[in-house]
Amino acid sequence: MSLDRDRGLAFLKSQLASGNKVPSQGNIFVSLKDEDKQKAVPLIRQLVNLGYELYATRGTSTMLYNEGIKTRAVFRISRGRPNLLDLIHDKEVQWIVNTTENGAEAMVDEIQMRSKAVVPGIPITTTIAALTSTVEGLEDRLAFNSGCYKTPKASLSHGNSAKASLPSLTRDKHDFGRFEVCSLQEYHRHVKK
Known part of the structure; x- marks a missing residue:
């Protein structure tokens, strides 16, 4: 896990550091x-x-539709086309959220999905816990970028100089979506004592 005062941002940074942007x-x-x-x-x-816009397998798409969420339905890989492999080939998908059923068919689909997603660097989220942390991080990042981000009371209560020196809270004036990833040692070197 990476460091940040918010669990979601720390999780996003850990994903970035592991190449799962x-x-x-x-x-x-x-x-x-x-x-x-x-x-x-x-x-x-x-x-x-x-x-975000959504593509979903037919069963997931039907369930989301019943909940009032619009998706574009595609087949499971082993059940027909168009499917996820077509979306990857056509560069139509930038992120995969897939919690897998047990069974041989699901395992074969999973292997094909992962092997096709790794080359273009498409991130894959495979658990509800990871999805929860990712969504929290995306919301925290949006709040931070829009200026609504809460400043930590303890470390930033003595003016703005501490805020500017913390790598985990730095904003580049030209790229508000960029976060720095640093080691624990680098982090502590920048923290005002």
């Missing part, structure tokens, strides 16, 4: 196992509110 806009492919569908609804709704 979550995009701040674009299309998300969603395929959820039955036991995760209801837990994911508020998270998926938040992603739509953040401006």
Whole structure:
């Protein structure tokens, strides 16, 4: 895990450091196992509110439609076309959210999905816990970039000089979506004592 005062931003930074960069806009492919569908609804709704558009497998798409969330339905990889592999090939998807069912067919689909997503660097989120942390991080990042980000009381109460020196809270004036990732040692070198 990376460091930040907010769990969501720390999680986003850890994903960035591991090469799993979550995009701040674009299309998300969603395929959820039955036991995760209801837990994911508020998270998926938040992603739509953040401006993402959705592709989903037919079962997930139907469930989201019944919850008032618009998606574009595609087939599971092993069940027909168009499917996720077509979306990856056509550069139509920038992020994959996939919680896998058990079984041979699902495993084969998962292997194909991961092997095709790794080359173009499409991030894959595979658990509801990771999706929850990612959504929290995206919302925190949006609040930070819009100037609504809360400043930490303890470390920043003595003026703005501390804020400017913290790598985890720095904003580049030309790229408000950029976060610096640093080691624990680098972080402590920049913190005012």
